[in-house]
Amino acid sequence: MPPVVRGETINPGAREQIPFPDADLLHVAERLQPAERERLENLHHFLQTEVRPVVGPFWDREEFPFELLPKLAEHGLGELEFSGASRLFKGLAYAEVTRADVSLSALVGIHNELVLDLLNQLGSEEQKQTWLPGLRRFEKVGCFALTEPDHGSDIAGGLATSARRTDEGWVLTGRKRWIGGGTFCDFAIVFARDAADSSVKGFIVESDREGFQAAKIENKMGLRIMQNADITLDEVLVPHENLIPGCASFAATNEMLRNSRAWVGWQGAGIQLAILDCARDYALGREQFGKKLAKFQLVQEQLARIVGNASASLAMMAQLAWLQEEGRFDMPHAAMVKATTTRLARESAAAGRGLLGGNGILTSHEMSKLFNDTEILFTYEGTYEINSLIVGRAITGVSAFV
Numbered sequence: 001m002p003p004v005v006r007g008e009t010i011n012p013g014a015r016e017q018i019p020f021p022d023a024d025l026l027h028v029a030e031r032l033q034p035a036e037r038e039r040l041e042n043l044h045h046f047l048q049t050e051v052r053p054v055v056g057p058f059w060d061r062e063e064f065p066f067e068l069l070p071k072l073a074e075h076g077l078g079e080l081e082f083s084g085a086s087r088l089f090k091g092l093a094y095a096e097v098t099r100a101d102v103s104l105s106a107l108v109g110i111h112n113e114l115v116l117d118l119l120n121q122l123g124s125e126e127q128k129q130t131w132l133p134g135l136r137r138f139e140k141v142g143c144f145a146l147t148e149p150d151h152g153s154d155i156a157g158g159l160a161t162s163a164r165r166t167d168e169g170w171v172l173t174g175r176k177r178w179i180g181g182g183t184f185c186d187f188a189i190v191f192a193r194d195a196a197d198s199s200v201k202g203f204i205v206e207s208d209r210e211g212f213q214a215a216k217i218e219n220k221m222g223l224r225i226m227q228n229a230d231i232t233l234d235e236v237l238v239p240h241e242n243l244i245p246g247c248a249s250f251a252a253t254n255e256m257l258r259n260s261r262a263w264v265g266w267q268g269a270g271i272q273l274a275i276l277d278c279a280r281d282y283a284l285g286r287e288q289f290g291k292k293l294a295k296f297q298l299v300q301e302q303l304a305r306i307v308g309n310a311s312a313s314l315a316m317m318a319q320l321a322w323l324q325e326e327g328r329f330d331m332p333h334a335a336m337v338k339a340t341t342t343r344l345a346r347e348s349a350a351a352g353r354g355l356l357g358g359n360g361i362l363t364s365h366e367m368s369k370l371f372n373d374t375e376i377l378f379t380y381e382g383t384y385e386i387n388s389l390i391v392g393r394a395i396t397g398v399s400a401f402v
């Protein structure tokens with residue numbers, strides 16, 4: 001029995017016999033118009049043949065595969081927000097990128113939801129002209145710098161990075177933590193508290209400004225391809241034009257966080273498709289007691305649990321996409337789907353890991369990469385607990401935050 005290694009299937013051909021969408025038992029993708037469905041199939045093919053097979057070693061080495069960026073751009077992933085695509089297509093595209101690699105889906109999601117869309121909706125004309133063309137082609141990369149070392153869940157109220165207005169421009173001082181893409185970005189969207197009126201404002205800070213320093217956070221157990229950074233801002237002077245006009249208060253930023261929470265909901269669904277791929281391949285290839293694992297009833301229960309969780313997540317996200325199209329989407333919806341799909345992903349990842357037996361704990365198998373990446377989805381974009389509190393407040397009218 002050959003060992004399963006990332007990018008290879010233990011049972012070549014087994015998955016090919018199952019037509020795409022091979023894991024979407026509720027046929028959510030069939031709700032797409034034919035042209036978008038074809039586009040999704042092409043994207044799926046590209047991601048499964050050119051991305052998923054090559055990313056494992058990058059994950060091991062905690063390196064970012066920069067050579068994939070032009071290819072992602074070719075497939076329109078640098079400008080999903082501009083594509084005129086339906087919400088359902090965008091969501092299923094995020095799920096398919098996640099199925100290939102969670103870190104790259106983090107980059108694509110942050111890029112579209114928290115950088116491109118933020119600048120497009122809240123930026124000045126000059127900011128849009130300067131940054132959007134390069135961003136759309138992935139020739140430029142921005143990052144979203146909100147979290148701080150001493151303020152994670154309580155960032156909205158606790159944010160300590162300061163912004164002081166001077167005649168020459170704004171002077172920013174403080175520290176940011178966990179910032180995805182922070183080590184290689186061209187600019188960061190930095191949130192800082194205006195020393196004059198205490199409101200939180202957003203600024204474009206180019207990474208080559210004096211006083212801007214980014215240090216890679218090493219030894220992460222998951223999302224190892226994404227480079228997360230500790231950023232230090234030491235009296236960084238940016239011109240007045242770098243204040244993002246629509247980010248003059250935290251309310252507008254919160255709108256962006258609502259959208260990005262929905263994107264993580266799609267990640268929660270997408271990672272379960274990957275978990276199903278790995279678990280099913282293994283069960284169809286590995287033999288014990290003279291039979292394939294797939295022949296055992298308890299193994300089938302684990303596979304049924306994973307595909308059930310994945311399908312529930314996809315169906316929930318499809319309904320959310322419909323609410324978004326209808327303009328009836330609010331923060332409690334985003335919080336609920338984010339908390340739920342990532343909770344289900346955790347259960348699916350545990351089942352998948354167990355199904356691979358001892359091999360499930362080897363980092364050389366894709367399943368352990370997925371198991372570890374799931375933990376990040378559970379925690380970032382508002383932890384499971386914080387999102388549950390948002391839902392709890394919405395359904396009881398009682399805030400239990402403090």
Ligand SMILES: Cc1cc2nc3c(=O)[nH]c(=O)nc-3n(C[C@H](O)[C@H](O)[C@H](O)COP(=O)(O)OP(=O)(O)OC[C@H]3O[C@@H](n4cnc5c(N)ncnc54)[C@H](O)[C@@H]3O)c2cc1C
Nearest residue numbers: 144145146147152153178179180380381382383385386401
């Ligand atoms: C890999 C990774 C990538 C990230 N990328 C980015 C990024 O690109 N940009 C960015 O700005 N941020 C980013 N983040 C930050 C992320 O959003 C925060 O980690 C998250 O908001 C939690 O903050 P914290 O880690 O400080 O945990 P804490 O806020 O310290 O929470 C610790 C624990 O306490 C719980 N807790 C806190 N308050 C309450 C409460 N009131 N009731 C019940 N439980 C509570 C939490 O749920 C959690 O379990 C990233 C984080 C990670 C790990």
